[in-house]
Amino acid sequence: MQLKGEMSMLNVLHIQDNDVSEICSKLEQKRDEAPQFFLQSPIVLDGSELSGNALEFDFSALKTGLLDLGFIPIGVRNFPPAANNIIRESGWAIMRDQQQTPRTAENKIETTEKSEPATPETVEEASQTKDNKPENQANTAVESNRSDIRSAMTVDRPVRSGQQVYAANADMTVLAPTSAGSEIMADGSIHIYGALRGRVLAGARGNESARIYCQSLQAELIAIAGRYQLLDESDTTLKGKPAMIRLEGEKIVIEAL
Amino acid sequence: MSKVIVVTSGKGGVGKTTSSAAFAAGLASKGYKTAVIDFDVGLRNLDLIMGVERRVVYDFVNVINGESTLKQALIKDKRVDNLYILPASQTRDKDALNKEGVESVINELKADGFDYIVCDSPAGIEKGAFMALYFADEAIVVTNPEVSSVRDSDRILGILQSRSKVAEEGGTVKEHLLITRYSPERVEGGDMLSKEDIQEILSIPLIGVIPESGTVLQASNSGNPVIMDKESKAGQAYMDVVSRFLGENIPLRFVEAEEKKGFFKKLFG
Numbered sequence: 001m002q003l004k005g006e007m008s009m010l011n012v013l014h015i016q017d018n019d020v021s022e023i024c025s026k027l028e029q030k031r032d033e034a035p036q037f038f039l040q041s042p043i044v045l046d047g048s049e050l051s052g053n054a055l056e057f058d059f060s061a062l063k064t065g066l067l068d069l070g071f072i073p074i075g076v077r078n079f080p081p082a083a084n085n086i087i088r089e090s091g092w093a094i095m096r097d098q099q100q101t102p103r104t105a106e107n108k109i110e111t112t113e114k115s116e117p118a119t120p121e122t123v124e125e126a127s128q129t130k131d132n133k134p135e136n137q138a139n140t141a142v143e144s145n146r147s148d149i150r151s152a153m154t155v156d157r158p159v160r161s162g163q164q165v166y167a168a169n170a171d172m173t174v175l176a177p178t179s180a181g182s183e184i185m186a187d188g189s190i191h192i193y194g195a196l197r198g199r200v201l202a203g204a205r206g207n208e209s210a211r212i213y214c215q216s217l218q219a220e221l222i223a224i225a226g227r228y229q230l231l232d233e234s235d236t237t238l239k240g241k242p243a244m245i246r247l248e249g250e251k252i253v254i255e256a257l
Numbered sequence: 258m259s260k261v262i263v264v265t266s267g268k269g270g271v272g273k274t275t276s277s278a279a280f281a282a283g284l285a286s287k288g289y290k291t292a293v294i295d296f297d298v299g300l301r302n303l304d305l306i307m308g309v310e311r312r313v314v315y316d317f318v319n320v321i322n323g324e325s326t327l328k329q330a331l332i333k334d335k336r337v338d339n340l341y342i343l344p345a346s347q348t349r350d351k352d353a354l355n356k357e358g359v360e361s362v363i364n365e366l367k368a369d370g371f372d373y374i375v376c377d378s379p380a381g382i383e384k385g386a387f388m389a390l391y392f393a394d395e396a397i398v399v400t401n402p403e404v405s406s407v408r409d410s411d412r413i414l415g416i417l418q419s420r421s422k423v424a425e426e427g428g429t430v431k432e433h434l435l436i437t438r439y440s441p442e443r444v445e446g447g448d449m450l451s452k453e454d455i456q457e458i459l460s461i462p463l464i465g466v467i468p469e470s471g472t473v474l475q476a477s478n479s480g481n482p483v484i485m486d487k488e489s490k491a492g493q494a495y496m497d498v499v500s501r502f503l504g505e506n507i508p509l510r511f512v513e514a515e516e517k518k519g520f521f522k523k524l525f526g
Binding site: 180 | 412
């Protein structure tokens with residue numbers, strides 16, 4: 001038996017009122033827009049924007065509705081503790097509360113219709129070959145986790161194709177080049193004292209102030225707090241040069257270092 | 258102190274078996290007791306390349322399963338003293354390998370006084386390749402100057418540094434880059450990756466460059482490792498690799514495009 005850590009993109013359903021049938025019918029529309037993406041996708045129910053009374057919310061009905069639509073209800077969060085008993089009785093799991101990013105204030109799952117390939121939905125440990133086929137992309141609500149950046153993780157050997165390194169709650173510093181086909185991820189910023197060739201994902205849990213620094217920008221895919229860009233699709237003049245990458249609003253900005 | 262050296266690549270067909278045969282023969286010719294083991298169970302080639310295919314009675318899997326002793330399976334080379342070959346099974350497949358079995362064979366070879374144990378890995382990153390690299394102290398990563406080979410070599414390097422026994426115990430497998438099928442003319446023409454390009458991508462020390470040579474095919478056909486062909490450039494390059502491995506500092510040969518000779522130069526030398 002092995003207990004492995006995985007990072008997955010979750011769909012978070014933010015509700016504002018108690019109208020379960022309305023919620024379900026909107027979800028049905030959403031699902032039909034991109035069935036391949038939404039069917040069998042995990043849903044977390046977030047009550048931080050609920051203006052109605054949580055104690056009057058019909059959790060059972062929503063759970064049944066979600067299952068009927070082909071979603072997988074995972075759990076709820078950010079509901080008042082007074083509702084815990086009702087929630088448990090309805091069969092929903094109660095997850096840890098998390099703070100919001102302001103941009104996700106909507107009563108539906110957010111999708112952005114672009115034609116670019118999706119970011120991978122699950123990120124598994126090392127050896128398995130990954131399936132990187134483009135799917136319908138959804139910019140799911142990546143909640144910001146504003147926990148403190150405690151320490152920096154340092155990697156002093158080249159990160160090879162197929163390897164992944166992840167600095168949880170920390171910045172990442174790599175003292176060697178990274179290869180095409182590798183993945184560097186951190187909840188904080190990422191500094192690469194060498195060529196950056198693979199995929200790089202900073203602010204992995206939603207920290208929008210995370211940045212990426214490298215000595216030679218040759219990355220395949222760049223992401224900060226869930227917003228991503230393929231280097232080939234950007235018009236930067238800094239390919240192959242020292243660069244600093246940050247997030248400005250929703251846009252990935254690449255500047256000279 | 259015995260050393261286990263894996264000859265691996267990730268990519269298939271780049272010259273692992275050719276290089277294993279040449280390297281092992283080279284070490285043995287310098288006086289070191291050397292065994293070369295074929296890990297490509299089911300698709301064995303090492304015995305063919307070394308010209309001992311008609312002398313195979315027992316194989317690696319027989320030894321692991323206790324169906325024969327190591328001494329019964331090892332084939333002593335008739336041309337080079339100190340050289341022994343442990344062939345793979347042709348009828349079984351890589352599922353017949355397991356860590357304990359492989360470990361016990363390697364330990365027995367070490368106890369038998371072998372200085373070098375060369376493991377000829379199959380292509381890929383699954384069980385056969387994994388078994389070949391697991392017990393390695395050093396690795397020769399064979400790479401063609403070609404993009405998919407370089408990418409696959411990078412992958413196998415990652416696996417070496419994370420999943421070998423040495424890595425599990427906190428150490429590092431010593432890596433050597435061996436570029437094979439190199440054509441300096443095509444590199445200068447801009448068609449082929451240069452050794453500098455490859456080194457930049459893989460970031461490991463270069464142990465040698467073997468030029469593309471027709472003598473390699475002749476060597477396979479005749480069952481004599483190409484290093485035994487003293488006239489062959491590839492053979493000479495392999496000899497340089499062995500010397501460098503043993504600590505000598507030898508400049509790279511056969512990496513510059515030959516000067517185009519004018520008509521009269523060709524006539525009069």
